[in-house]
Structure formats: structure tokens, C-alpha cells
Amino acid sequence: MALKAAPEDQALLLELQALDTKLQQLGHRAANLPELAVIATLAGERDALRVTVGEQSGASEDAQTELKRTEADVAVVEARVARDRERLQGSASVKDVAALEQELAALARRQSDLEDIQLAVMETVEERASVLAGSRALLAAVEAKIVEAAGARDAALAELDDERQRAVSDREAIAAKVPADLLALYEKQRARYGIGASLLRGGVSSASGVALNSSDMTVVRAAAPDDVLLCPDSSAILVRTAESGL
Structure with missing residues (x-):
């Protein structure tokens, strides 16, 4: 059975991804x-x-x-x-x-x-x-x-x-709001592919920077708002918002 989650819960993943990206950047800065x-x-x-x-x-x-x-x-x-x-x-x-x-x-x-x-x-x-x-x-x-x-x-x-501790605290607060099954999928995809969530903006996946082809866009448009979709290029959770161009 395909995973479902409310659009607002899926949107939380973008905040989570932003914080994870920030934590990764902080680690890189600390090492360099x-x-x-x-x-x-x-x-x-x-x-x-x-x-x-x-x-x-x-x-x-x-x-x-x-x-x-x-x-x-x-x-x-x-x-x-x-x-x-x-x-x-x-x-x-x-x-x-x-x-x-x-x-x-x-x-x-x-x-x-x-x-x-x-x-x-x-x-x-x-x-x-x-x-x-x-x-x-x-x-x-x-x-x-x-x-x-x-x-x-x-x-x-x-x-x-x-800065890292503040980001960790913010991440914990946001993660606590995300449904467990959705969070588990996010963590799985992030661990496997490096990015867990991707914003679909104007038909372009932010994770891959690539525009979805017409076939993929047809699938996205046909999906219910609470369907959890994966980006065909990055395999991150594809989060749809008003910016997605659907």
C-alpha cells in the first residue's frame, strides 16, 4: 500500500531537509x-x-x-x-x-x-x-x-x-511533528541518496535540478494530494506546493 501523508506534513520535510543540509554544511565548514x-x-x-x-x-x-x-x-x-x-x-x-x-x-x-x-x-x-x-x-x-x-x-x-546545536534543536522540534512512517521514509531516502525531500517548483525537482518529463508530470498531476511521491531522478520524497506548477 502506497504511503500517504497530509500535504502539510509533507511540507515539513522541506524544513527538515533544509536543516539537514545546514548541518552537513556546518560539518564541512568545521572540517575545512x-x-x-x-x-x-x-x-x-x-x-x-x-x-x-x-x-x-x-x-x-x-x-x-x-x-x-x-x-x-x-x-x-x-x-x-x-x-x-x-x-x-x-x-x-x-x-x-x-x-x-x-x-x-x-x-x-x-x-x-x-x-x-x-x-x-x-x-x-x-x-x-x-x-x-x-x-x-x-x-x-x-x-x-x-x-x-x-x-x-x-x-x-x-x-x-x-549554530549546529540550534539547528539540531530545530530539527528535533520539526521531526517530532512529522508522522513516524513519513519520517522513516525520509530518513531512509536521505541515508541512501543523500537527500530526503525535494521541492517540486515549476515542474523542476530541487534535489536534482532537472525538470520532470511530461510522463512524470502526468503521474504527479494524477496523484492525490496526500500521496507520497518520489522524485524520479533523485529518489527523494517529492513535495508538492503551490509553486509546483501543477
């Missing part, structure tokens, strides 16, 4: 907020900077380790110089004095070379520390932008959620 793309881009920059900071931090630590090693070498030479000078002052042997003076000369050359190396390493330490500080500043700036964008995203989502 501009802030999400901004956050994704910034997250990529952040991740790249984290890798860079990690590499630069390692290089800076290596330079500091090299500096400590060079400082230790210089300290060893300075200790030997101090020891030899002390021995030189207390030595009465011409041979020992000559040997100590020769060693002190060699140590002086060694100390000069090490101090040059130390100076170069200190410059490297300063350069790498400066580069690392710059990268850390960039990372901090990107992370701050992510926090800002996340705040904007959350505000936008909260606004969309408020």
Missing part, C-alpha cells in the same frame, strides 16, 4: 576551517625548525666540547711551562739549563699554536651559539603563531557548534 590549514602549515615549519634546532644544538655542543679540550691542552702546556721555569731557576747545571730553555721554547710555540686554535674554536662556539639562538627564536615565534591560530580555530569551532 582556514585556521586548520594555517596550523598544518605552521606545524610543518615547527617540525622542520625542531630538526634544525636539534642539529644546531648538537653542533654547538660539539664546538663547546672542542673548546674545553683545547683549554685543557693549553692548561697542560701552561703547567709544564711553570714547572720548567721553576726547575730552570733552581738548576745550576749548564746542560740542564740548555735543555730546559730548549723545551720552554718548544712549549712557547706549542702554547701559541694552541691559543690560536682556542681562539678559532671560541669564534666557532660564538657563531654556532648565535645561529642556534636565532633558530630557537624562530621556533618560539612559530609556536606562538600556532597557539594563536589554535585559539582562533577553537573560537570558530565553538561558534559553529552553537
